[in-house]
Every structure is written in structure tokens, then in C-alpha cells.
Amino acid sequence: GAVVSQHPSRVICKSGTSVKIECRSLDFQATTMFWYRQFPKQSLMLMATSNEGSKATYEQGVEKDKFLINHASLTLSTLTVTSAHPEDSSFYICSVRQGLSQPQHFGDGTRLSIL
Amino acid sequence: RKEVEQDPGPFNVPEGATVAFNCTYSNSASQSFFWYRQDCRKEPKLLMSVYSSGNEDGRFTAQLNRASQYISLLIRDSKLSDSATYLCVVTQSSNDYKLSFGAGTTVTVRA
Numbered sequence: 001g002a003v004v005s006q007h008p009s010r011v012i013c014k015s016g017t018s019v020k021i022e023c024r025s026l027d028f029q030a031t032t033m034f035w036y037r038q039f040p041k042q043s044l045m046l047m048a049t050s051n052e053g054s055k056a057t058y059e060q061g062v063e064k065d066k067f068l069i070n071h072a073s074l075t076l077s078t079l080t081v082t083s084a085h086p087e088d089s090s091f092y093i094c095s096v097r098q099g100l101s102q103p104q105h106f107g108d109g110t111r112l113s114i115l
Numbered sequence: 116r117k118e119v120e121q122d123p124g125p126f127n128v129p130e131g132a133t134v135a136f137n138c139t140y141s142n143s144a145s146q147s148f149f150w151y152r153q154d155c156r157k158e159p160k161l162l163m164s165v166y167s168s169g170n171e172d173g174r175f176t177a178q179l180n181r182a183s184q185y186i187s188l189l190i191r192d193s194k195l196s197d198s199a200t201y202l203c204v205v206t207q208s209s210n211d212y213k214l215s216f217g218a219g220t221t222v223t224v225r226a
Contacts, residue, residue: 006158034214043119043202043216044159093158103149103204104214106158 003027004096006107013084014115020080021110023050023094029074030096034104035067038091050077050094084114116141121203121217128193128224135189136220138203145215147206148179148186152199153219159202162188193224 005024013019023033033050048069049057056069066088068080081088091111095104121138128134140148148165163170165177165186176189186205190197203217 041218043218045216046213049213091156103147103161103164105161109158111156 002108003105004094004107006094006110008110009108010111010113012113012115015085016083017114018080018082019084019112020078021092021094021112023077023079023096023107025075025096028096028098030077031074032097033071033077034095034097035069035077035079036093036095038093038109044093047079047092050079052077081112084112086114088112089114117217118142118207118215119203119205119217121220123218123220125221125223128222130193130195130224130226132193132224133189133191134193134222135187136201136222137185137187138217138220139183139185140203140205140215141184142205142207142215143181143184145205145207148177149204149214150175150177150186150188151202151204153202154199159204159216162201190222193222195224195226198222198224 007022031052035047036044038044047062050069050071052071058064071077093109094107097104150162151159152162153159163172165179169178174191178187200219200221202219205215207213
């Protein structure tokens with residue numbers, strides 16, 4: 001069964017809209033969750049690491065004020081793309097990991113299209 | 116240099132054929148290695164972890180060569196359902212949970 005639930009799976013909205021994506025760990029409590037972005041024909045790029053009860057850790061080049069991450073509980077992390085623009089259109093995927101050196105399990109992904 | 120590099124392919128093979136491809140990684144301190152499978156417009160799904168001694172899971176065999184810093188995946192008796200993009204995934208260091216992804220190798224199995 002699914003380990004991670006991500007919602008919504010598809011979003012189409014106008015430029016300037018803020019979009020919230022939810023990621024839930026279904027099988028275990030996750031103090032850490034990961035947010036990735038994937039552009040067509042490219043590899044997944046880690047955007048940020050979501051830490052339960054504290055601030056997210058952002059990768060170089062990722063604007064923390066644009067991509068707001070909230071990890072309020074051990075099973076839920078949210079990514080909000082604020083004032084989205086067409087260049088933010090991408091496939092956003094979250095993941096969880098059960099322990100060090102363990103594989104990560106991915107949510108279904110959210111395909112975001114900004115018109 | 117990219118942290119993880121893969122031949123993008125595509126590898127077009129007939130059903131029943133064997134197909135193999137490699138992935139190279141740049142960080143010699145990497146400790147964990149995985150192959151994921153990603154279907155078109157879907158999330159990656161874990162295919163198998165790669166262990167130092169090499170390991171097999173059904174028709175899939177993974178090998179790790181630390182000296183040359185590459186891992187390989189071999190698919191025997193290819194099925195149409197094996198058509199996908201295979202992602203090579205490596206942890207960035209021994210104590211870090213961060214993963215580095217290759218851009219993927221596309222395999223197409225034809226009838």
C-alpha cells in the first residue's frame with residue numbers, strides 16, 4: 001500500500017495564485033520530509049528538507065519566501081508556492097524516509113501548471 | 116561534473132532480451148545506492164537497493180563497483196511492462212540523507 005499520500009495531483013491556475021500541496025506520511029511518523037521538483041526530461045532536484053517543529057532547510061537557489069514549507073505534525077508537511085508564475089510550472093514530489101540509509105518513498109506528485 | 120550521470124538512452128529492446136546500463140557517481144563517500152523506476156508523468160518508485168556484494172531481485176540484477184564509482188542494472192527476459200525510465204539514486208555522503216538523482220535511462224521494450 002501507499003506509504004506517502006500527496007494532494008492534489010494536478011493543479012491548473014492563473015499566474016499570481018498561491019498553491020498549497022500537502023504531503024502525508026501514512027505508515028510512520030516522519031520528522032523529516034523532502035520536497036523535490038522535476039522539470040520535463042530532467043532529474044529530480046531537492047528543493048528543501050522539511051523538519052517537524054522547526055524551519056525547513058532550503059537548497060541553494062530555492063527561494064524560501066516563495067516556497068513556504070510547514071511541517072506542523074509528524075505526518076504532514078505542506079508546500080505553498082506563493083504568487084506562482086508560469087516558470088513555477090513543474091512536477092512537485094514529496095518523499096519520506098524511515099531511517100538513515102533507507103530508501104525514500106515518494107508521494108504521487110503534483111503536476112502544477114500556471115497559465 | 117554532475118553528481119550522478121546516466122546514459123539517457125533510449126534502449127529499445129525486443130521482449131525477452133537482456134538490457135543493461137550503468138550509472139556513475141562522483142562522491143566517493145556515498146554509502147547508499149538505489150535504482151528507482153519512473154513511468155511517464157508519475158512519481159519514482161523504488162525498484163531495488165544496491166548492495167556492495169551485488170544483489171538480484173527476480174529478473175533484475177544490480178551491481179556496485181566502488182573502485183570505479185559506478186552501479187549497474189541488468190534486466191533479463193524483458194517484459195513490455197519494463198518500459199520506463201530508470202533512475203540511479205545515490206546518497207550524497209555517509210551521514211547525509213540527501214539523495215542525488217540521475218536524469219534517468221529510458222528503456223522501451225517492444226513486442
